[in-house]
Amino acid sequence: MDREPRRIIEEAIFENLGPLSTRELILMPRSRWESLRAGITDHRNGKKGLVARCVACGGQVYITTSHGRPLFAHYQGSDPWCPWYSGRNMRPDDARAAQYRGKQESDMHRRMCELIAELAGLDERVESTRVDEYLPPTESAHGRYPDVLVQWRDFGQFAIEYQMSHTFQTEVSQRCIHYDREGIPLLWVLSSFDAEHVPQAVSDVIHRHRGNAFVMDQKAVNASREQRTLVLTCHMSNGVTYDKPVLIRFDALRFPKIQLPYLEDRLTGPLLEQIKLKRLPYFHALRAWGDRMKNLPLSELEPFTERQRVDRLVAAAFSIVAEAAGKPENFASDHPNIRAMLNTFQNSGSLARYARLLTTLIKNTSQRDLLRGKVGEHLQRSITGHRLGHVEQVDEQAPEWQLLRELLPEALDPFIRRQLVDAGALPRWASEP
Ligand SMILES: [Zn+2]
Numbered sequence: 001m002d003r004e005p006r007r008i009i010e011e012a013i014f015e016n017l018g019p020l021s022t023r024e025l026i027l028m029p030r031s032r033w034e035s036l037r038a039g040i041t042d043h044r045n046g047k048k049g050l051v052a053r054c055v056a057c058g059g060q061v062y063i064t065t066s067h068g069r070p071l072f073a074h075y076q077g078s079d080p081w082c083p084w085y086s087g088r089n090m091r092p093d094d095a096r097a098a099q100y101r102g103k104q105e106s107d108m109h110r111r112m113c114e115l116i117a118e119l120a121g122l123d124e125r126v127e128s129t130r131v132d133e134y135l136p137p138t139e140s141a142h143g144r145y146p147d148v149l150v151q152w153r154d155f156g157q158f159a160i161e162y163q164m165s166h167t168f169q170t171e172v173s174q175r176c177i178h179y180d181r182e183g184i185p186l187l188w189v190l191s192s193f194d195a196e197h198v199p200q201a202v203s204d205v206i207h208r209h210r211g212n213a214f215v216m217d218q219k220a221v222n223a224s225r226e227q228r229t230l231v232l233t234c235h236m237s238n239g240v241t242y243d244k245p246v247l248i249r250f251d252a253l254r255f256p257k258i259q260l261p262y263l264e265d266r267l268t269g270p271l272l273e274q275i276k277l278k279r280l281p282y283f284h285a286l287r288a289w290g291d292r293m294k295n296l297p298l299s300e301l302e303p304f305t306e307r308q309r310v311d312r313l314v315a316a317a318f319s320i321v322a323e324a325a326g327k328p329e330n331f332a333s334d335h336p337n338i339r340a341m342l343n344t345f346q347n348s349g350s351l352a353r354y355a356r357l358l359t360t361l362i363k364n365t366s367q368r369d370l371l372r373g374k375v376g377e378h379l380q381r382s383i384t385g386h387r388l389g390h391v392e393q394v395d396e397q398a399p400e401w402q403l404l405r406e407l408l409p410e411a412l413d414p415f416i417r418r419q420l421v422d423a424g425a426l427p428r429w430a431s432e433p
Helices: 022-027 030-044 092-121 169-182 200-208 218-227 268-293 306-324 338-348 352-363 368-372 374-384 399-407 414-422
Strands: 011-014 018-021 052-054 061-064 071-074 126-131 148-152 156-163 186-190 212-215 231-236 246-249
Touching (some): 011 022, 022 071, 052 061, 052 071, 092 148, 092 218, 156 169, 169 186, 186 200, 218 231, 268 306, 268 414, 306 338, 306 352, 306 399, 338 352, 352 368, 352 374, 352 399, 368 374
Parallel strands (some): 156 186, 186 212
Antiparallel strands (some): 011 052, 061 071, 148 156, 212 231
């Protein structure tokens, strides 16, 4: 056992996303940090993904789980003088053991691939199956040896990789990128699955299938023979553990434009639902609040209490989102549109200290063009303090910013935003330019 005290990387900074402390990383739900972990590995393997750096030395880091929880770790070749450097990532004994196990597993692997090919071949729509044969590339320099390649009539090629315990994230990432580039759908089939104990390498694959684990077990083999098509056992994550497994036919899967096929999206679906639930009481409260407040002339509202100011900020932010979603509703004032509302609030100074926050919000919605016109000018003037003397802008740490980030994470939480973009599930109102 490694008994040296381990030094951990306490904070990393993600390019385009921002800093993330190890504490925050550990508290993240699994699906969120797995999305980061996959993004980092994909980038390392040549796809546009994520770059994270150690705050102490600037060296690139990845997310490891070898200590039973997600932690940042330096890539090989990083600065040994970094105060958070912790030495080599794999001890030679581990490498030898992995190699030995790999040899034992390869026979079993081959047999399983042949079985999968045989079962797929029962389907009359299947034109050919190939096991471990070279597939020449169309775009990249290197071809691949897919475990099983099935040619379906009216569907085209379809690759299956059979994951044994020694298939690690790098390998998974490289294969995903390759087939993505070649435009061939890829399905990872697991050699085994135990919901009570899911090794990280397996969990990484499940994450890429949006919380779906596909297993070829005895039940699936029997069902495949009965239904004369490829049937798999599917375990779906419910965020805490896994639902009772179901048998699914290959042709019942959804094949998204980006990323791997799945039966149900168990990652972003529940996340969006959770966000919606968090927002719901605010919508109700804002409508009630608006009825009381909107009819009062502005002058009677000044000076604001802090509470009123925050209420108005939330009302303005929700109005921006409503407009961005194509369902205009002004919660904050009687102005006919958010443009007039924002201009008035910046002019009167009532929301001037939130100009930077509102600018960030608007920039991450479909309403970003507003920033090029008068609204943008007004906000900018509040930020630079040209109008009413200097107004201190609240920053990301301020409770108001945190509140809006909590309520509108699709636009204001860079990590949730990235996870949604990644899954092709960012709502239209928060769309990327
Ligand atoms: Zn470092």
